[in-house]
Amino acid sequence: MAKGKNKSSETRSGKPSRGSNGHHTRTNHKRMEMKFSNAGTGANSKEAGFPVKLAMWDFDHCDPKRCSGKKLERLGLIKSLRVGQKFQGIVVSPNGKGVVCPDDKETVEEFGASVVECSWARLDEVPFNKIGGKHERLLPYLVAANQVNYGRPWRLNCVEALAACFAIVGRVDLAAELLEHFSWGLGFLELNKELLEMYQKCTDSESVKKVEEEWLEKIDKEVQERKSQSREGDIWLQGNTNRDLQDMSDDEEFDSEQYYSEENTERKIRYDNLGNVLISEEENESEEEEEVRYDALGNIIESEEEAAELKYDSLGNLIEDDEQEVEEDLARTTEKLKKLET
Numbered sequence: 001m002a003k004g005k006n007k008s009s010e011t012r013s014g015k016p017s018r019g020s021n022g023h024h025t026r027t028n029h030k031r032m033e034m035k036f037s038n039a040g041t042g043a044n045s046k047e048a049g050f051p052v053k054l055a056m057w058d059f060d061h062c063d064p065k066r067c068s069g070k071k072l073e074r075l076g077l078i079k080s081l082r083v084g085q086k087f088q089g090i091v092v093s094p095n096g097k098g099v100v101c102p103d104d105k106e107t108v109e110e111f112g113a114s115v116v117e118c119s120w121a122r123l124d125e126v127p128f129n130k131i132g133g134k135h136e137r138l139l140p141y142l143v144a145a146n147q148v149n150y151g152r153p154w155r156l157n158c159v160e161a162l163a164a165c166f167a168i169v170g171r172v173d174l175a176a177e178l179l180e181h182f183s184w185g186l187g188f189l190e191l192n193k194e195l196l197e198m199y200q201k202c203t204d205s206e207s208v209k210k211v212e213e214e215w216l217e218k219i220d221k222e223v224q225e226r227k228s229q230s231r232e233g234d235i236w237l238q239g240n241t242n243r244d245l246q247d248m249s250d251d252e253e254f255d256s257e258q259y260y261s262e263e264n265t266e267r268k269i270r271y272d273n274l275g276n277v278l279i280s281e282e283e284n285e286s287e288e289e290e291e292v293r294y295d296a297l298g299n300i301i302e303s304e305e306e307a308a309e310l311k312y313d314s315l316g317n318l319i320e321d322d323e324q325e326v327e328e329d330l331a332r333t334t335e336k337l338k339k340l341e342t
């Protein structure tokens with residue numbers, strides 16, 4: 001059985017669905033069976049000239065045109081695995097326990113690396129108990145460079161996840177070779193250069209986690225510093241919209257789990273390469289809505305009451321309190337005189 005097993009064989013319109021190669025699913029099953037009857041041996045990526053095995057479980061959640069896993073498949077670089085099939089190499093997966101580390105190098109070189117091609121918003125539909133393998137891993141903190149999730153920490157696409165795995169174990173050559181197929185691809189290595197170099201110097205999963213924690217603490221510290229500078233009223237920093245990753249929830253412990261949540265999928269958050277949140281256009285707009293109001297003398301109107309108290313004459317001139325009182329006195333006196341005359 002092949003790839004199509006993961007999906008329903010019919011589309012909503014009732015027509016048989018088409019696989020990423022454009023063939024109807026049933027035809028696809030047969031072809032895939034033949035093509036990947038050697039699944040787990042890695043012949044496919046090697047035949048395409050890539051020196052290690054690449055594999056994925058494809059749940060067809062994503063737009064094939066924007067999906068990096070599908071592109072690798074079209075290039076003949078990655079093999080599709082079916083549900084129920086396990087993978088001997090490193091499985092880079094949201095279901096991983098430890099993180100990828102340099103100690104994984106041998107496993108990567110001998111048995112390859114795999115990913116789960118699915119939507120971040122539909123992870124709960126993935127039967128993680130029926131896929132995976134003995135070496136399931138999370139990725140440590142890294143920032144996406146792909147066009148869909150640019151700047152987002154942890155949420156890498158399939159090619160970035162595979163490249164990250166290769167880079168961490170010290171095979172940046174393999175990472176670059178994969179990423180070169182994508183216009184933005186090498187930007188991923190550039191964006192994460194410093195951090196990747198630090199991970200490469202580690203050994204096991206724990207040591208990578210430690211580096212990750214220190215990095216997050218560093219980011220946090222920088223943001224706190226920026227915040228306090230901003231509070232002190234530095235005019236240049238007041239306009240700075242970069243905010244802490246932890247601003248999203250100052251009290252919560254920061255972990256990758258949060259970033260897999262649907263709630264976060266919906267958020268329009270962008271990050272720079274330090275993990276700082278860049279406020280989105282929408283958020284900025286709402287901040288701009290709180291416009292500053294000025295009185296006729298150019299003073300900032302601080303409150304509604306203050307605004308209500310201000311009075312203007314028919315020419316739009318501010319009626320200063322004294323002037324107004326004088327006018328009222330005059331009117332009263334004129335009234336009295338009129339009465340006396342009568």
Ligand SMILES: C[S@@+](CC[C@H](N)C(=O)[O-])C[C@H]1O[C@@H](n2cnc3c(N)ncnc32)[C@H](O)[C@@H]1O
Nearest residue numbers: 067068092093115116138139154156157158161
């Ligand atoms: C959720 S899919 C999204 C794929 C995307 N549609 C694409 O075009 O490639 C990304 C996959 O990459 C791997 N991945 C990405 N970031 C990861 C991380 N931080 N930890 C573990 N696996 C990760 C997982 O296999 C995950 O399922």
